[in-house]
Amino acid sequence: MEKVFEIYIKTTPEQLWQAITNSELRQKYWFGVGIETDWTPGSGYVTGHRAAGVSIGEGENLEVDPPRRLVQSFTALWSDDVKAEGTSRVTWEIEPVGDSCKLTVIHDQLNDTTNAQIYGGWPQILSGLKTLLETGGTLTTPGSLMYSQAGS
Amino acid sequence: MVTYCWGVTDDQVFKALADPTRRFLLYLLFDRDGRTLTELESELSMTRSGVMKHLKVLEDAGLVVTRKSGRRKLHYLNPVPIRLVHDRWVSKYAEPWVAALSELKTSIEE
Numbered sequence: 001m002e003k004v005f006e007i008y009i010k011t012t013p014e015q016l017w018q019a020i021t022n023s024e025l026r027q028k029y030w031f032g033v034g035i036e037t038d039w040t041p042g043s044g045y046v047t048g049h050r051a052a053g054v055s056i057g058e059g060e061n062l063e064v065d066p067p068r069r070l071v072q073s074f075t076a077l078w079s080d081d082v083k084a085e086g087t088s089r090v091t092w093e094i095e096p097v098g099d100s101c102k103l104t105v106i107h108d109q110l111n112d113t114t115n116a117q118i119y120g121g122w123p124q125i126l127s128g129l130k131t132l133l134e135t136g137g138t139l140t141t142p143g144s145l146m147y148s149q150a151g152s
Numbered sequence: 153m154v155t156y157c158w159g160v161t162d163d164q165v166f167k168a169l170a171d172p173t174r175r176f177l178l179y180l181l182f183d184r185d186g187r188t189l190t191e192l193e194s195e196l197s198m199t200r201s202g203v204m205k206h207l208k209v210l211e212d213a214g215l216v217v218t219r220k221s222g223r224r225k226l227h228y229l230n231p232v233p234i235r236l237v238h239d240r241w242v243s244k245y246a247e248p249w250v251a252a253l254s255e256l257k258t259s260i261e262e
Binding site for chain 2: 001003004005006007008050086104106122123124126127128131139141142
C-alpha cells in the first residue's frame with residue numbers, strides 16, 4: 001500500500017530541507033520528537049525523545065540529495081502493534097513553485113492491512129511544518145508536541 | 153482570505169467538500185488509495201467526463217493528488233488540507249469541548 005501527502009509551503013527548498021533534517025527544528029512540529037543521524041547515504045537513523053525515554057522509529061537513509069529528495073526506510077517503534085508492521089519506506093520530494101515549495105511525502109511499502117497509526121500522523125506533522133516555516137511558531141492543537149517536555 | 157496552498161483557499165476546500173459525489177470519491181480513495189479514473193468511474197453512475205470534472209475540483213483544492221505509475225495515473229486522497237482547516241480553527245483550548253460534545257452526540261444517538 002502507498003499513501004501520498006502533499007502540501008505547499010511558502011519557503012525555499014534549502015530552508016525546507018533544513019527543517020526536515022535538523023533535529024531541533026523537527027522537535028517543533030514532529031510531536032516533539034528529534035532525530036539522530038549523520039545523514040550520509042546508507043547510514044542509519046533513530047527518532048525519539050531521549051530525555052523522555054521515548055523511541056519512535058528507526059531506519060536507513062537510502063537516498064540523501066539536498067535540497068530535493070530524501071528516501072528513508074522506516075520501522076515504527078512506539079508500540080508492540082506498530083513494531084509488528086515491519087519496515088516501510090518514506091520519500092520526501094521538494095519542488096520549487098514560484099515563491100513556494102511543493103512538498104510531497106510518499107509513504108509506501110506498507111502492508112495492505114497496515115495499522116493506520118503508521119501513516120496517520122503525516123497531516124499533523126506537515127501542518128506543523130508549514131506553520132513553523134511560514135510563521136516561526138508551533139501548533140497549539142492537542143498532541144502536536146506530545147513527546148516534548150515543553151509541551152507536557 | 154486565507155491561503156493554505158499554492159493559490160488554494162478555504163473556499164475551494166469547503167466547496168469541494170460540499171458536493172456528495174465528491175465526498176463519495178474521497179470515501180472511495182479513503183477505502184483504497186491509488187485508483188485510476190476507470191476504477192473510480194466504475195463505482196459511479198455518471199459519465200467519464202462528469203467524474204473527471206469532480207476530480208478536477210478535488211485536485212484544485214488539494215484533496216486529491218495524482219502520481220504516474222507507468223502509463224497509469226493513480227489518484228490518492230490527500231487529507232492535509234482538511235488538517236490545515238482543523239489546525240486553524242480548533243485550538244488546544246477548544247478541542248476538549250469539541251471532542252466531548254462529539255462523543256455525547258454519538259452516545260445519545262446509539
